[in-house]
Structure formats: structure tokens, C-alpha cells
Amino acid sequence: MNLHDLIQKIDRQRKEQPIPPILGINEIARLIRVDHRTVRKAIKAGELPALRVGRDFRILRQDLSAWLRRMQAGQV
Template sequence: MTVPEVAEALRVNKVTVRRWIKAGTLPAVKVGRDYRIQATDVAAMTEAAS
């Protein structure tokens, strides 16, 4: 998933997603200038927040 896709799925701002990546809260892989996040990591984050 891309940063905008994660932001839309979690209903947060793209800047928030990038902060989570930088802080290490959300694992991501940098591809060129963009990040890719696994859907399983996003699902795990939503479960942890609930």
C-alpha cells in the first residue's frame, strides 16, 4: 500500500502516516522517493488501536 492509501484507510493525514514510518511505529520499505506498507501491518495497527 502507498502512503495515501494507508492514510485513506485509517482516515488520517498523509503526514501522520509518514511520521509513524519515521518513528518506526509503522514498518515500511522505501521505493525510490515513496514508501510501501504491507496491508498486514496496517491491519495490525488498526487492531492495536482498538
């Protein structure tokens, strides 16, 4: 299997598995392919709203979508 086929396979899997309504930091990092520290930094800066659950954070899917749209528009 070449790299192109592998990328297509991953894309198909993403389409088949919808994003859950609540995500953890590591899930978001994997989903958008960034380091988990990038997500933590956005939470700490107040750019990405998050709910504190014990020692970890949970992010609502709609908050993640809004944050990504702001990033795309250059507002973050």
C-alpha cells in the same frame, strides 16, 4: 441523497473492493481517514513498518492491520 445514504454507499464500495496487499502512504491515509503526515510520522517513529521504494514508501496490508490493532489497544 442525504449524508446517511452517502456513508452507506461508501461502506458498500469498501466491502466490494478488497484492500490491496501493498499500499502507499496516501492510500492508507484515505483508507483510515487521516492526513498523510500522520502515516509518515508513524513510519518515521518505527511504529508502522514500511518498505522504501525510491522516494516513497510501501506498507504491507498485514503490517497496517497490526499497527491499527496496536493503536486500538493503546500500545502505540
